[in-house]
Amino acid sequence: MRIAIIDTSSTRAAIISDGLREAGLTDLVVIDPSGPLAAQVERAAPEVVLINLENPSRDVLEDFFAMSRALDRPIAMFVDQSEPEATMAAVDAGVSAYVVDGLAKQRIKPILDLAVRRFQAFSRLQAELAEAKTALADRQVIDRAKAILMRRRSIDEPAAYALLRSHAMTSNRRIAEVAEAIVTSAQLMGDLP
């Protein structure tokens, strides 16, 4: 069974392909998002198309499917009459699927389930990456604020941190926000560490 993958993120497309391959689905075509969409899909002649829900080419793709229905390969859009929950999960995860009309449902569901898990894994990865980036930035700004406080108030590092922390608690802000304010004002006052 040939599966085409269309995704604006080439990383996510790779993650999905890997998952499908591990599950023994090796007949895969990853569509190049910078190339002509309809021509690539036509050449690939897939039985299943997986595409990210927010892909800007979806209206074009659906038009192509509707046209090809008039020609020879009927493609039913979305797999939802028999499997509303699976489709709901797919939409929640951000996956759309199109399948050739008449393809057995039990063959489609595992693919969709797998795509959903891979999409979710990708979202988690992105969230973790964003979190890691924030944490790193936070630590850097806190270090700079501590250095400023240590010099200006002649205190040691634990005392500088305690000062930041207590001010954050009383003003109901994150420590990094307080640190950011200190660094910014120090920059404005010409007191760069």
Place this chain on the structure above:
Amino acid sequence: MSADLFRIGFLPLVDAALPILAQELGFAEAEGVEIALVRDVTWAAVRDRLLYGHTDAAHLVAPLAIATALGRDRPAVPMAVPFVLGLNGNAITFSIALGEAVGLGETLGDPVAIGAALKAVADRRRDAGRPLRFGVVHRHSSHNYMLRYWLAGVGIRPDSDVEIVVTSPPFAADALAAGEVDGICVGEPWNSIAVDRGVGRIALATAQIWRRGVEKVLAMRADRAEARRDGVLRLIRAVHAAAAHFVDPQTVEQSAAILSRPQYLDAPVDAILRAITDRIRVVPGGEPIHYPDFMFQYREAANFPWRSQAAWLYAQMVRWEGQFSPADAAIAQGVFRPDLYRAALAGSGAPLPGASSKLEGALVEPIGAGSTQGRLVLGSDRFFDGRAFDPDDIAGYLAELP
């Protein structure tokens, strides 16, 4: 009491204005409603979010609501359209080269004359094996049907003399610039952006093809509209109040500024303001010209979902895709819900038409129409070819079309 939340999907277009302004300017709050706007770039995504519960209502091209209820291209889901978000507001923009080949002037020309000039170019290009290609925003869109109505009416056969492809609104100007298409039929501000970028010339406003053409609608799943009936009625009152505000000349700059924000249209405020005030710059660098009722958002009970409008759209769907059936015609017309509109606005002073269906395209000049509340005057709703549409005789209408 906490506000009744409606998540509303939309595409970045000027005619998404009413739900956006209803939320921003407090009309929703006044009705105990909160609107959370969900932006997408394709109609497919707007539709899917609506069908699978990511959103509760959507700014949608009217024919897509009908196609969804009929199960064209996908399993059928009953739909409800209790409110029309506006009439017209679209334009047909040619590439600079096609504009020159057709001899477009400095102002909006006559649809018949432009059509005749376009036919000569289209025939040459077809014979040379390089047919002209036009982009529309969706196969099930008023843009597609208006463009085809005009082309067929001037003797150009869509799909055989010219190609018609799909391009999403935010990418339409790019497609024109890249030479992927020779013309686009799209909503504002995307025509104006193509002109301002120097890649296109506006040939026609769709209001020149059908003076009162139904455009975007507020669409919901029929089961959700039923389950949340009270909230839906309040939502209708909120967007209706927003419509009255939107057409007030005193508010246009405020509306344009809100719509231009990154989370809404993320587009130049000047292009949006021109669309709202019916001023269109048709040539790059030219002075905007005033074309009254380019967009039509409120007067003449413009928000009333006439079943005959749904019938016309269904007739065009059949015209280009086939599969006519009286049962489908009934389903299509049943998508438009004047009953909900009336229930929401009863007692408000808004004019309420007495009928739910009318002859479309039969009015040459303004005329008083029967109403159960308020005074209703309907302006000219002519088609450019003078043909009228009787919703009770779709088969007869189709048989007479070119």
